[in-house]
Amino acid sequence: MTVEHENFARKRRQTREVRIGKVPVGGESPVCLQSMTSTYTHDIDATVAQITRLAAAGCDVVRVAVPDRKDTAALPEIIRQSPIPVIADVHFRYQRALEAVAAGAHKIRLNPGNIKDRRQVNEVIRACRDAGIPIRVGVNEGSVVERQDRAVRASEQEQLARGRDHNLVQLMIRKLEEYIRIFEENDFADVVLAAKSPDPVVVIEAYRAISQRFDYPLHLGVTHAGPPETGRVRSIAALATLLAEGIGDTIRISYAADPIHEVEDGKELLCSLKLRCRTEPELIACPTCGRIEVDLFKLVTEVRHKLATIRAPIKVAVMGCVVNGPGEAEGADVAVFAGKGRGVIYVQGEQVRTVTEAEMLDALYEEAVAFAERVKRGEARLSGDEVAINPPKAKPRP
Ligand code: SF4
Numbered sequence: 001m002t003v004e005h006e007n008f009a010r011k012r013r014q015t016r017e018v019r020i021g022k023v024p025v026g027g028e029s030p031v032c033l034q035s036m037t038s039t040y041t042h043d044i045d046a047t048v049a050q051i052t053r054l055a056a057a058g059c060d061v062v063r064v065a066v067p068d069r070k071d072t073a074a075l076p077e078i079i080r081q082s083p084i085p086v087i088a089d090v091h092f093r094y095q096r097a098l099e100a101v102a103a104g105a106h107k108i109r110l111n112p113g114n115i116k117d118r119r120q121v122n123e124v125i126r127a128c129r130d131a132g133i134p135i136r137v138g139v140n141e142g143s144v145v146e147r148q149d150r151a152v153r154a155s156e157q158e159q160l161a162r163g164r165d166h167n168l169v170q171l172m173i174r175k176l177e178e179y180i181r182i183f184e185e186n187d188f189a190d191v192v193l194a195a196k197s198p199d200p201v202v203v204i205e206a207y208r209a210i211s212q213r214f215d216y217p218l219h220l221g222v223t224h225a226g227p228p229e230t231g232r233v234r235s236i237a238a239l240a241t242l243l244a245e246g247i248g249d250t251i252r253i254s255y256a257a258d259p260i261h262e263v264e265d266g267k268e269l270l271c272s273l274k275l276r277c278r279t280e281p282e283l284i285a286c287p288t289c290g291r292i293e294v295d296l297f298k299l300v301t302e303v304r305h306k307l308a309t310i311r312a313p314i315k316v317a318v319m320g321c322v323v324n325g326p327g328e329a330e331g332a333d334v335a336v337f338a339g340k341g342r343g344v345i346y347v348q349g350e351q352v353r354t355v356t357e358a359e360m361l362d363a364l365y366e367e368a369v370a371f372a373e374r375v376k377r378g379e380a381r382l383s384g385d386e387v388a389i390n391p392p393k394a395k396p397r398p
Pocket residue numbers: 286287288289290291292319320321322323324325328
């Protein structure tokens with residue numbers, strides 16, 4: 001990691017620390033990556049199978065919905081089998097929260113606005129304090145406008161009509177302050193805050209404002225972002241902006257898709273911002289241009305699949321030519337420069353092989369595996385962006 005990278009990672013806003021099971025959130029802890037299961041929680045086998053996949057992909061903690069008694073009844077077994085801490089997501093029925101706490105949930109997610117009776121919220125807070133677990137307190141754009149009280153609802157909608165984005169942020173902050181007051185009156189500070197919206201600009205403004213008012217850890221997310229194809233940019237635009245400003249202690253990217261995509265993209269975001277160390281290969285590939293002489297898109301897809309078997313953070317470059325490729329691939333541990341039916345392969349700046357186009361995929365993979373093994377044995381070091389690559393020599397080494 002360069003000095004700039006270390007400074008960037010250190011620039012994070014200081015918050016209190018809470019613990020979700022064995023995972024610390026806030027304080028000096030790394031940004032925690034969350035996802036949520038899409039199974040019926042009462043289907044224990046399906047839920048545990050999905051949690052296990054998410055954990056293997058890099059998910060730190062997982063949230064499960066508990067709308068019914070049968071869901072909280074399934075929690076003890078899910079928690080017993082889960083490799084990562086489990087958060088119970090509660091809406092409307094405070095009994096579900098109490099049952100989840102009794103079942104051993106590592107955290108409760110609660111929107112106090114959905115539970116009208118203050119005594120019931122107090123009861124949940126007491127139960128969480130006794131169990132020593134945190135509560136995530138959230139407002140969502142979709143639930144921030146009052147639904148039950150007509151007069152309050154009319155006044156809040158009128159306020160939004162006067163200037164939606166700004167007033168929506170103000171409304172979200174006001175509700176959050178109301179909720180936090182309940183927790184502070186109960187002398188309960190084991191809290192994580194969230195204020196989500198489908199609009200990335202609202203999310204950025206809301207979290208900036210919240211981070212200036214409170215020192216509770218923040219859970220970032222763009223809600224209802226849609227499928228990965230459309231939700232990816234929307235989510236990353238907001239989360240990357242905030243994380244780059246040092247705001248955010250835990251994140252969830254939410255998609256209308258298999259939650260594995262949430263974890264894959266969240267992990268890539270954190271690795272790209274140097275907020276998480278890579279444990280797997282990083283692939284660099286040129287975008288191609290009019291100089292291309294091989295089917296590079298096909299090659300890149302195949303290389304990506306093959307590299308998934310390697311468990312070392314080596315940097316691999318797949319470049320379309322030797323004109324600009326060497327400069328663009330600087331820092332790569334293993335690189336191939338393709339062109340005129342052949343590929344020239346480099347390992348840490350040394351030209352090691354020239355192969356035919358048909359041999360390129362397997363040869364690159366062999367070199368990548370061999371290099372990763374040398375790193376594991378301590379016989380080689382990762383480039384750390386310091387490898388210079390000169391254009392291929394006229395006579396490649398045999
Ligand atoms: S590496 Fe070569 S083919 Fe690829 S974008 Fe750069 S100049 Fe074009």
